[in-house]
Amino acid sequence: MSLQRFILKRTLSIIPIMFGVSVITFGMFHLTPGDPVTRLVALNPDVTAAEEAALRQRWGLSGPVWEQYLDWISNVLVGDFGQELQTGREVSAIVWRRLPETIALGLFGWAFALVIAIPAGIYAAVNKNQLGDTISRFLALSGISIPNFWLGLILILIFSLYLGLFPVLAPSRQSLLSPEMLWYLILPGITIGTASAASIMRVMRTSMTEELNKEYVTAARAKGLPERTVILKHVLRNSLISVVTLAATLTASIVAGSVVVEVVFNWPGLGREFINAINQREINVVMAITLFTGFFVILANLVADIVYAALDPRIRYD
C-alpha cells in the first residue's frame, strides 16, 4: 500500500470513531436519569407542565432518543451547539472564543515538553547509569507523579508571589500574539507540559538506549564518525519516531491537563469554561466542549499516525 492510500484509509477510519464519540457524548447526557429540562424544572417548582413541554420542544428533548440524537447531530454538523440555558448565548460562539486560548496554552506546553525532554533524554541515554542519568530519571519519575494542580500552585507561590517574576492574573486584554503573552504563558505552560516532558524523556531514553546498541551505530562508530554525528544524525532521528507514537497520547493528556491547569491559573480557555459549565449545569456547553475534545484527540491521533508512517520507512501499511 502506498503512503497516499494509507493516509486515505486512515482518514476514512476516523469517521466511525467520530460517530462513536458523538454517540457517547450525547448518550451520557440523555440516557442518564433526569434530562436537562427535568433538572431545570426541579429547580423551579413553578414551571407548568405546558411550559415544560414547550421547553422540551425548544431544546429538542421531545420524541424518541434517536430522533433527538439526529436533531442534535444535524445541528452540530453545521456548527450549531444550541444556546446556554441560563443566558441564551450561542454555545458555538463561546467555544470559538475560548479555543485559541487553550490552543496557545497547549502548544506552549508541548513546546516546553519537547525542548526539555529531548535533550534530557539524549543526555540520559548517552550517559546511561551515571549520576546525571539517575537524576534525570528521578526527575522524570517525579514529573509523571506530581499532581499538576499541586505543581501549578507551587509555581505560582514561588515565581509569582515570592519572586514576583510572573503575573498572577490571567491575560484578559492582551492579544494572543503579543510578545507579553509569553510571560503569561510560561507558568501554566510549564505546569501543563511537565507530565508530557517526563513521559517523552523516559521514552527518548529507552529508545535511544536501544538504538545505541544496534549494529548500524557500531558500524558508524567503527567508520570513525564523530560520536556527535552518530547521535544527532542517526540515532536521534530513529528515536524521535517513538516520540511521535507517543504524541497522540500526550495530546490527550494536555487536553485533560488544560482543564485543571486553567482552573489553577484562571486561564480564560475551554478547560475553565468546561468546569464552569459543569458547575452551572450548562449541558450544551459541556457537550460542545466534550465533543470538541474528542474530535481534537482523534485528529491528533490521525496526524501522529501519518507522521509516523511518513517518518518510518520500515512501517508496513496494513
Next chain:
Amino acid sequence: MPSRHNASDNNQTINRRNVIATIGAAGAASLAGCGGQSDGGDGSDGGDGSDGGDGGDGGDGGDLFPLDVQLEVNADNSDRLQMVELIAESMEQTGYFNTTVETYEWNTYVGRVLNPEYQNNGYVPCIGLSGTFNPGSFCNALHHSSNIGACCNLNGISDSELDDMMDSARYGVDVAQDPELRAERYDEVWNYLADERYSSITHFGLATSVSNTDLHGFDMWPFQGGLYSYNMFAPQEEQVMWIDRDNAAGDSDLSDLSEGGTLSMAISANVESFDPPHSSDTTSTLAQNFIYEGLVANDKQGNIHPWLAESYELLDTTDVDRTAYADYMSAVGTTEEGAIDTDEQVIVQHPEDSPAEDDEVRVLLPDDATEAAEDGTYGMQYRYNLQQGVEFHNGDELTAEDVVATYEYAENSVLAPQTFDSVLTVTQVDEYTVDIYAQVADAEAERSLPALLILNATQIEEVEKGNIDPRQGNTPIGTGPYEFSEFEDAQYYEVTKFDNYWTEQKGVSEAFSWFDGSDEFPDGPVIDAFEIDIVPDNSTRSGALQNGEIDSTYGLNTSTLDQFDSSEEFLLYEIETGGYEYIQYPVNVAPFDDARLRQAINHLIPRERIVENVFSGYGRPAWTPIPELAQGSGTADAEALEEELRPTNEYNVERAEELLEQVAADN
C-alpha cells in the same frame, strides 16, 4: 404574586438565575451571592463511617434523644460549610444529638430548600441573605407565611400572629407617619422571635475592601453593589476617591485631591447583566452603577437624598388596604399549578383570592392601576421634580418620559416582585415631574418607591426586553458619570468618564440643594477610567493586588485581612453590612415543634467561635436579629434590645441541656 412564568417571554429560555432571584418577593432580601467555584457534591457523603460523638451525658431522655438531626448547606461556600460543621459538632458533643451535614451544589440547593415540600423533611437548612435598611429584610424574608416556597421561609413557618405583627410594623398610616411607633413594633417582633425561635441568625457579615496606597479618599459602603459608585462621587457624605501614585494614602484629604488616572480593580464575579431591572446580583449592580443613576441616593444611615430628582415630596397618604382596588380589578384565570395566567404584570392580587384554590382571581393590571391612582385610590402619592439638563450618554435629555418608561420596563422583570410590592403606578405630571404612587400606606415607601435605576426611553424603545447588554449588541445608556467602554464576558469590563456628566455641568452645590460640604469637593468623579478584571478566586485577586496588577479589590479571604491591615503598602477598609446567615428549624416536624428544643439548639450555636474561627473576627455575632444599618428604623433602642436578647443567644451548654431535659421529660 406576579406571574413569573410569563417572564420567560422573549429570551427563549427560562432564566434560572432570574427564577431564583424573582422568588425574593418580599422585596427586601435577595439571596446572598455565592462566589467562588461551586461544587458538584450532590449530597452523597463520601462514606465517612465514623461518628465522632463521644457519648456525653445525654441519652437519658427516653426514645427522643439522641436525636438525629440533618443540617444542610450549599457546598460552594466553604466558610458557611465550616460554620455549619461547627454547629453540628457543638450539638453532637452534648450527646443529645447525632448530626449529619449534607452539602449540595448551589443551584440544586436553592431548588431544594425553596420547594414548599421541603418543610416536611425535618432538616435544618442554612442559607445566607443580604438585608437592607429595611428592618423587614431581617424578619419577613425568613418568617412571613407569604414567603413559604419563596425566599426564604424554608421550613414553612406560618404564624398568623407574627405575620400581623410584621405587617403592622411596615404598613398602615400610623407607622408610615410615625417612625417611633414603627421601631417599637419591630422591637415586639424581635422579642417574639426570640421566644419562638423559628430561626437562628448566626452573625452579621463585614464587608471589606483592600486597596494599595495609590488610591486616596476611599471608604466602605455597606452594600457591595454600591461600593465603587459611592466612592467615586457621593456628595451626601463628601466622599470622592482619587488616584495619586506619588503620595501614599492614609491621611490625605480633599486638599490633596488630584484628577485623572485609570483605576485597575478586580471584581469577584462575572457581570451577568447590564440590564438593571433584569438582574439582582451584586456584581451586576456594581457594574451598572457606573452607568446608571437613580432618582434618589442613600447615605450610610439610610437617609435619602434627592439625586436625579431635584426634590421630592409626599403629597398625600390615605388609609386604604389592597381590597380597595377591587373595583379596578379584572378576573383572570389560573393554571393548574396555581399560577395566575396573564402576560401582564400583576400589580395587586386581591387578598381574598387564592390562585392555588380558585379558578379565577381578581388582579389589578398596570393600566387599571393608573386609572385607580388618577381616581384617587392609592396609599401614598410622592411627587418627584426631575433635574433639568441631565444628559444621557446618547445625548438625550432626561425627562419624565424616561422615568415612566423605566417603571414600565420593570414589569415582569427580575425586580418586578420587589418593585410592584409597593409601587402602584408612575405617572407623568409634566416634562420634568412624575408622581409615584404606593399601593398602601407604607413606612418603607420613601426608600422603596424610587429604587429603580433610570433608563433611557429611546433605548427601551429599541431593544428587546432584557437585552440591554453588550453581549446582545446593545451598549447600556444611562445618565451616570461613566460610559460603557468595553466588556469581554467573564474577563474584563472597562468604563471611561462621560464628558457631559450633568453634575459637572451644573456644579455640585448647584446640582444638589442639600449639599453643604467643602468648597474643595469636586463637581463630579475625578478618575478618568476604570479597568475592571473579573477574577472569581479570592486568592488570585489577593495575589494580583500584592503583585501590583490591580489597585483595589474586595472580598478577600478573612484570614489574610489582618496582614493587609498591618502592611504599610495597603489599606484595609471594613464596614458591617446587612449580610447574615441563619439556620432554620423544621417547626412543623416533631420534635422541632417544641420551642424549647429550638431554643436549646440556639444556645449550642457558638456565635463567638464562629466569628472568630471561621471568619477570623471579620463579622459580628448576631446577639439581636438586626445589624447596625437597620437599627435606625428597626428598633427604638438598640442597646436595650441587645441587653434583652443577648442572653437568649449566648452559647450556653448548661441552659441547652436544661431545656433538652425538659423536652425529654415531656416525651
Next chain:
Amino acid sequence: MTDRHTHDERGRIRISGFDSDRVRDREPMSDWTDESSGETVGRWRRGFRKFKRNRSAIGALVVVVVMALAAFFARPIEVFGVVVQPFSLAPYDPTTILYLGVDPSVNVYDPPSWQYPMGVDGSGRDLFSRLLVGGRYSLSIGFIVVGLTASFGLIYGSISGYYGGNVDELMMRIVDTIFAFPGLILALIIVAILGGGYWQLVLAFSLFGWAGYGRLVRGEVLKIKENEYVLAAKALGARDRSVVFRHIAPNAMPPLIVLASLNIGSVVIGVAALGFLGLGLDPSSAEWGTMLNATRSTLIQGPGGQIPWWATVYPGAAIFIFVMSMNMIGDGINDALDAQQTGVGRGGED
C-alpha cells in the same frame, strides 16, 4: 475462526476425548509451560528475583504497604454496627473540631506541634488524623478501580484478540472511541451527572478506564495466538473459553500488571484532581485532593503573612509520594518482567 458452531463441535469431540481433564487439572501458571519449554515460568521466577534486587522498587513497595496499613488502622471500622477493626492509629476522629471540647486553646491553622504533628487545618481539625484516614479514599478507590478495569479489560481484550475479524474490528473501534476522550474529562462528566461520592468516583474512573487494558491485552493475545502451544491446544479441541483463559490470558498478564500498577497512580491523581476541582467527595471529607482544595486559598496570604504550609504540603506530599511509589513499583515490575512496551505512553489519565 469466529464460527461458534465449529468450535462447539470441537468441544464435543474434546469431551469424548482424552485431553480435557489434563488441561483442567493443571495449574493455570504451568499449563502452558510444558509446551513453551519452561521459559515463561522462569520469567516469573526470574522477574521476582530481579524485583527483589531492585532497591528502589522494594522501597516503594514498603511505602505503599505502610500507607495502606496506616489508612486501614487509622480509625476503627464498623460494618453493620460490628467493629471489625478496633485499632486507632489516628489520635482524633477526622471530623473532630479540636477547639470545641478537646482543647479550646487550639486555633485554626495552628502549626505542627508534638500534640498535632502535622498541624491543624482550617476548620480546627487534626491534620495528621485526617491524612491517615484520607488515605482510605484515595488508596481504596485506586485499587478498586484498577481491579475492576483491569479485569474487564482483560476479558474484553482477550475476546477481541482471540476472535479477530469483525468482532475485533467492532470492539477495537469502541476502544478507539473511548480513547478519543481524556479519562479525566469523562470522569468529570460522570461525576457531574451522578453527583460526587465514593461509589460515583469509582464508577467515574471505571466506566471507561478499562479501554487501555483492553487494547493492551488484545495486542498481547494477537502475538500469543499464533504460538505453537495455543495452536496445539486448539488442535487438541480445547474450548474457546478455555483457550483464552487458560492459555492466552495468563501470557498477557505481565504487561497487564505493569500497566495496572502504573494506573493506580493515575487514578489516585485523577481522584485528587476531581477533589481539587470541588467535584469529588463531600467538601469536608478527608480525601487528599479535597483537603488541598479546602486549603488552596491559604497559599496566597496577605503581605507578610505566613503560609500554613502544613495544610498544603502534607496532603499534596501524600498524593505525590503514593503515586511516585506506585510508579516506581510499576517500573520495577516492568524491568523485572521485561514487559517494556507498557512503561511508556502514560499520562493520558492525569
